[in-house]
Amino acid sequence: MIPAHIYNDKELFELEKERLFSRSWLFVAHESEVPEAGDYVVRRVLEDSFIISRDEQGQVRTLFNMCLHRGMQVCRAVMGHASHFRCPYHGWSYRNDGRLVGLPFHKEAYGGEEGFKKKGQTLLPAPSLATYNGLIFISMDPDAEPLEEFLGDFKFYLDYYTKQSADGIELRGPQRWRVKANWKIGAENFAGDMYHTPQTHTSVVEIGLFREPKAEKRKDGTTYWAGNGGGTTYKLPEGGLEERLRYVGYPDEMIARMKEQWTQEQLDVVGKDGFMISAASLFPNMSFVHNWPRVEEGSDEVLPFISIRVWQPISENETEVLSWFAVDKNAPEEYKALSYTAYLMCFGSGGMFEQDDVEELGLADQHGGWPDGAATVAQQPYGHAGERAERRGTFDLR
Ligand code: FES
Ligand SMILES: [Fe+2]
Structure with a gap:
């Protein structure tokens, strides 16, 4: 259990600035x-x-x-x-x-x-x-310690989002808005809160945005800690590497470049273990999302998108969110356009997931100050560790 006041404490926020933000990358x-x-x-x-x-x-x-x-x-x-x-x-x-x-x-x-x-x-x-x-x-x-040391094993996961071909990603945005919530609530949500998806995002599942209609299925996966980051993955249906990447909507030419780019171990997380990265956070306040909604009504086709975000603290109970769309530089133009649509449907200031999350993140923080002695449960209940996507390391709070 962790004391709830850490999400609304001015003194602690000053300490975070001094001890976390002044030392981290x-x-x-x-x-x-x-x-x-x-x-x-x-x-x-x-x-x-x-x-x-x-x-x-x-x-x-x-x-x-x-x-x-x-x-x-x-x-x-x-x-x-x-x-x-x-x-x-x-x-x-x-x-x-x-x-x-x-x-x-x-x-x-x-x-x-x-x-x-x-x-x-x-x-x-x-x-x-x-x-x-x-x-x-x-x-x-x-x-500061070298960036690569700070990232540590999180680099392994970071590559899925930012290195799908030799030329990496290009960004569009950012959209920016403010939420009345402590920066940690968002960062933690993306770092491993698979538990909220079936409840908070029920309506997104109900309108048929995803291929798997059952909310139950939407939480099948595993969480991991790696270096200074952590995140969530979804379990994919049976199949090999290509089949599974096609299942989330990647065209064959992008799959071919991923095969050239990723290490065997990175490829095996998808091809052998059957996990696909979803949300993640890098300590202290950077997050990632990867998801694959249906972009056209009535069609069974899905298309993936990647988003990067920063939870920029304004005060102990206000955060500016910066949200970028990211896409592989070498992706076909048509893919880029559809992937951008997929992103806008889900995240960003008009995204459906975003509306649900902001409602929760804001309300979680609106208690006019947490009562003395209030506590929240920090542990996430999902952790069916895969062979490679195991929990490794912890955040270094120094
Ligand atoms: S020139 Fe005087 S403050 Fe910049
Ligand atoms: Fe969410």
């Missing part, structure tokens, strides 16, 4: 969101704003969106394309690699380079930056 963007030199997106991490830009040399930069002069936000747009950023307050300007290049009245106000050295000044970079399969992570800890 945090997802901010995917390389496909800034494909060309000059492209940028702006992302918030707790109280800080970051410009994630691709500089003229093609290198990805993650810069504090904070002017060196008086700390104003240099870039006010959410995304765009620019060679320079000019601070709206006094007009200092920076190249898209962060270098300070323009300082109005440098001579008159500061006495030129002698009085204030402009050369060598740069917007502050995030203390640590690393990427995995094009996913850009930053850490506030300059001595």
Whole structure:
């Protein structure tokens, strides 16, 4: 049992910021969101704003969106394309690699380079930056452990979502909205709450969005912990690798690329053990979904989609959700379009699963403060461990 107040405790939230968010690797963007030199997106991490830009040399930069002069936000747009950023307050300007290049009245106000050295000044970079399969992570800890070590065995599962071919994924979005709920509720839901599906999402099953009409079947699968992540899988019907991938709606040309891309062990989780990844969370606040609804009424055909999300904490009881659609770069165009439809039907601000979940996540947190001594059951009841999808490791709360 864990005390329920952890979902609504201001003091604890301060500690989480200090001890969890300041030390963990945090997802901010995917390389496909800034494909060309000059492209940028702006992302918030707790109280800080970051410009994630691709500089003229093609290198990805993650810069504090904070002017060196008086700390104003240099870039006010959410995304765009620019060679320079000019601070709206006094007009200092920076190249898209962060270098300070323009300082109005440098001579008159500061006495030129002698009085204030402009050369060598740069917007502050995030203390640590690393990427995995094009996913850009930053850490506030300059001595953060290597990203790959942080991900650990979760990389094994991450590849199913982000590396279905050699070129990886491209992202669309994000949609953003706020929920009146603590960030942990969403992250935990995606990390292993298969238990809620038959109840919370009954109506989605009843309208025939899925091929398996029985709510019972929708919870057949297993959960796993791996490195700093954990997630859920669905059990697939009998069959070999190709049959099972076709069953969830992948076209043959995508299956051929997965076979080239994934290790034998990764292929065996699907082909031999019969598990297909579904929802997952990477500590602390990044989540994934993979599902395969029917996209056309009356048809038995299903089509998979992948979504990535971040539960960005605003306060102890408010969270900004960022939800992206992700798809393999090499997927056929028609597949991409239908997969996007599948995503929008299920998740994102208008998605049917999303409506159900937000209703629950919000209400779970609306008790005007949890009563003293209230507790919630942390353990998920489903854990029919497969041969390979076993529970390994635990979250490192440090
Ligand atoms: S605060 Fe940016 S130029 Fe003064
Ligand atoms: Fe859900």
